[in-house]
Amino acid sequence: MSTEREPILELRNINKSYGSVKALTDVSFKAYAGEVIGLVGDNGAGKSSLIKTISGVHNADSGELFVDGIQRHWKSPHDSMAAGIETLYQDSGLAPDLTIGSNIFLGRELTRNGPLGKFGFLDQKSMERQALEELEKVGITVPLSKRTVSQLSGGQRQAVAIGRAAMWAKHVIILDEPTNHLGARQSLEVLKVIRAARDQGLCVLFISHTLPHVLEVTDRIIVMRLGKVVKDSLTSEYTVESLLGTITGLNT
Amino acid sequence: MSTETPSDAGVAQSTNAGVLRLMITRFRRGDSGMIPIVIGLVILCIYFQVRSSSFLSVGNLTNLMIQATIFILLGIAEVWLLLLGEIDLSAGYNAGLGGGLATILVDQQFHWPWYLAIVAGLAASTFFGALWGMLVIGLRLPSFIVTLAGQLGLEGLLLWVVDSQGTGGSISITQPDLYNIVYGDLTPLFTIILVVGTVALLSFSLIRRNSSRAARKLESVPALLMSIRIGGLVIAGGLLILIFNTDRGGKFTSIRGMPFAILIVGVVLGGCTFIMNKTKPGRYIYAIGGNAEAARRAGIAVNRYRLMAFMMTGLISGIAGLVYVSNLNGISDGINGGTLVLYAVAAAVIGGTSLFGGRGKMVHALIGGFVIATIYNGMALIQLGAPQQYIATALVLLAAVTIDSLARRGSTLVH
Structure with missing residues (x-):
């Protein structure tokens, strides 16, 4: 890192x-x-607390947080979203009964101007078209149709959720265990989307217990233990064994 | 009609031969629509017509539709909350209260103008809807229990208000405008204009949406199925005009035209469907019902929309109450709001709305309400009483939830 x-x-x-x-x-x-950072550590190592601090769920007791060079204090998760940080928690944040396009634009719907220029109606057509374009940018090719999210496979759902985060994030996306509960092939789909998001110039924080995935997709790995950062090195400097050792504290 | 095939190159499912396959796929993924229940309704009608030749008479069919209005309106009221995974058990008595209040206020003692009385009745029903909503949201109580208490409380309030008028437990409507909600009719000409206009508008939007989907290479409906749908709409419209505009008055009077109550149902149904499909509140209600946490994270003010749904349930219950008092020509302290609300929930579920939130449509209340009214009306015609009516409705409800549950298992995500 320069x-x-x-x-x-x-x-x-x-x-x-x-x-x-x-x-x-x-x-x-x-x-x-433009880098993917792995954030690993055993249960209780402080990963979740750290994510919550970055995404504005709670504030740190002390310390400073900078996004794009500006010091920030979050009052709510909306503040961090406004600053360009999107967070995807373990359970996918999609509404199962809405279509993919509707999910991509959930909470940020496009509307056509109504009679008073204010009371606009949903512009479903534009939303579906833009969703398709944006998902293609991160290499997701799900059939965009009347189909609801509940009718997609687990991997497709997770890909859509990450695509959604990548579309709206200006700077950082935080992915908490995105490959959890996914099969091998579905996980590969998700890792592909993560790389595509990085190539778009986003910074991806990838939290996972699945060390082979971490080693495969990240550029750098931060290891936490008992609330402290114990190692912060390029991914090429780790092997599965050394990473496991660092996480558990049996070697350093 | 079938010559106007939308450009279907590249859309695999758009061949006419694929209609059946498409329907089977859709059923498998829990998306079968209302086709099974419409077929069931047709079978019911054929059965009743065979057993009693007066079932399909214009007089009885109009009567059946009037009977259905109360189930449909209360059903629509419930769909608002069922979509959120909530329920309002007080809707039946809330309807009684709204309608009863309007009846009392136009009475000799108060003689308010009818429109102010109606506004007051609707305001009262909306208020109680909002009250349940605030209790459910503010205190995080289950809506089942809050509205169960609400049902008991409103029954008491209704008894108290009606009995305190000193008219022996029932109040008749003497004011023509309230009476006319059900017994007043549009002119035959206006009935034709309205029905033809609605059919044309619905067909046009169906065609436009489908060809636009096909043009964008999205999943579209085969031309044959489109023709069936539009043909069905045209036939239904023709039948409605025939039913409403044939004289059903008997020997001494002439009664023709669409009853106002049917128009009210149409407006409420159309308005609610529009809100659900084309506006942010509708979209957010689906999102919250499917995954409230995801909706919250997407920045949606979840509680605001939950409160809105409770208020809409109250408001539409009030409208149902106005139709109810008009149909029965008054309000009595014997109104069975408990049974009414169960029929309303049954109507929504028979139509295909899920009890668990996220899945459902306003039109489900229409089709389910018709099924219940048909059973109710037909069984009375063939001299079967309340016991058989209840049992038949129970069986239809069980069949409907079984289909719903099987379909849910077919879709990949179980909530």
Whole structure:
């Protein structure tokens, strides 16, 4: 990583406690546009707390957070979304009974101007067309039809969810266990979408317990243990064994 | 009609030979639409006509449609909440309260103008809908229990209001405008204009939507199925004009034209369908019913739309109440709002709306309401009483939820 580049996301000495439990201790790292960063660690290592801090679910007790060079304080997840960060949680955030196009635009619907220029009706046609174009950009080819999301396979659903995040994120997408519960081939689809999102110039934070996936798709891996960042190195410097050792703390 | 085939190059399912296959695929993925239940309804009608020759008379069919209005309107009211996975058990008594209040307010004692009385009745019903909504949302109580309490409370309130008028537990409508909701009719000419206009508009939008889908290489409907649909619409429209515009008055008077109540149902159904398909609130209600967490994360003010649905249920219950008091020519303290609301939920579910949220359409209440009214009306005609009516409705309801459940298993995602 060249140090002259401006990081798109930077955390400095983030601390977070729940009561007497210290969840994050002096967490610092930089993330750049166009890279996939793996965030790994055992259960309770602080991954979830860290994601929540970045995505605005809660605020850190102390420390600084910069997005695109500007220091930020989130009041709600909407603030982080407005700043260009999209988060995809473990359970896919799609509405099963709506079509793919409707899901892509959920909460950001396009409308045709109504009689008063305000009370607009949904412009389904434009939404479907744009959804198709945007999904193609990240290499997703799902049949865009009347079909609802509930009629897609698990892998297609996850791909659509990531495509949705990639379409709306200006800077960072956070993916929490996106390949969980997916079969081998479906996981490959998802990894393909992650690479495509990176090639679009996004920074992808990839959280997973499936270490082969992490090693395959990431450029850099941050390992957390007991609320601290214990290692932050290029992916090429890890093997499955050394990564597992770092996560569990049996070697360093 | 079948010569106007939309450009279907590249769309595999657009061959006429594929109609049956398409229907089977759709049934498998829980998308069979209302075809099975429409076939069931036709079979019911044939059976009743064979047993009693007066079933398909214009007088009885008009009567059947009037009977269906209350089930359809209350069914539409319930669909608003069923789409969210909620329910309103108080809708029957809420209808009674709204209609009863309007009846009392136009009475000799108050003699409000009819339109103000109607507004007051609807406002009261909407208020109670909003109240249940606020309790469910604010205190995170289950809607089943809140509206069960609401059903009991509103029954008490209705008894109290009606009995306190000192007219022996029932109040008759003496005011012509309220009475005319059901017993007033459009002129035959206006009936024709309205029905032909509606059929033309629906056919036009069906064709336009399908050819636009085909043009964009999206899944479209084969020309044969389109012709069947549009043919069905034209035939239904023709039958409606025939039924409404044939004199059903008997020897001494002449009664022709569409009853106002049918028009009211059409407007409510059309309006609600439009909101569901073409506006953000409709879209958000589907999203919240399917996955409330996803909707919240998408930045949707979930509770605002849940409250809106509760209020719409109240408002439409009130409209149903106005039709009810008009049809029965008054309100009595013996109104069985508990049974009415169960019929309303049954109507929505028979039509194909899921009890678990996310899946359903306003038009399901129409078809389900017709099924229930047909059973009700037909069994009375062939001299079968309440016991058989209840049992037959029970069987139809069970058949409908079984089909729904089997279809759900066919789709890949179980909620």
